[in-house]
Amino acid sequence: MTRTDVLSGAPSGLRDRAARYALLPLRLFLGVTFVYAGLDKLTDSAFLSATGVGSIGEMMRGVRDTSAIPALVDLALKAPVGFAVVLAAGELLVGLATLAGLLTRLAAAGGALIALSLWLTVSWAVTPYYYGNDLVYLVAWLPLVLAGAPYLSLDALAARRSEGSPSRWRLSRRTA
Numbered sequence: 001m002t003r004t005d006v007l008s009g010a011p012s013g014l015r016d017r018a019a020r021y022a023l024l025p026l027r028l029f030l031g032v033t034f035v036y037a038g039l040d041k042l043t044d045s046a047f048l049s050a051t052g053v054g055s056i057g058e059m060m061r062g063v064r065d066t067s068a069i070p071a072l073v074d075l076a077l078k079a080p081v082g083f084a085v086v087l088a089a090g091e092l093l094v095g096l097a098t099l100a101g102l103l104t105r106l107a108a109a110g111g112a113l114i115a116l117s118l119w120l121t122v123s124w125a126v127t128p129y130y131y132g133n134d135l136v137y138l139v140a141w142l143p144l145v146l147a148g149a150p151y152l153s154l155d156a157l158a159a160r161r162s163e164g165s166p167s168r169w170r171l172s173r174r175t176a
Helices: 012-020 024-042 056-066 070-078 080-100 104-121 133-147 154-162
Strands: none
Touching: 024 080, 024 104, 024 133, 056 070, 056 080, 070 080, 070 104, 080 104, 104 133
């Protein structure tokens, strides 16, 4: 017979399992989104240009005077194509590491830093503020910065190996 949680009415084992994997959908969403964003930028020849419609240069010049930190935009404008490649590669690496659960806290901190820099530059002037997605991404990365990826991740696999336990992705009969 399954014990039931008095407050929720759900079996406690199911409730515990749901709580254990609660960050997995967020991790998958952010990982896929950042991989897609990075690949989209790296394969868009218009974006990877210093000038022209849809270019990183035009976008940065367009937001320069309304950004919270114009000096950051000026820095990017010194080498807009190089900045675009670094941004796209960063998004791709953060996304892949997040999906794999590899150095998840560090990857999430990188994702938060990317989102913060885009919020302070590109979407700073968006009003009302909740229309700008960069602030939402910044906040979405914070739970992964704090908790990492304790399940279904390379981090969990490494932790299990360092404990001397059999390398199961923390999916034993007891914890799953």
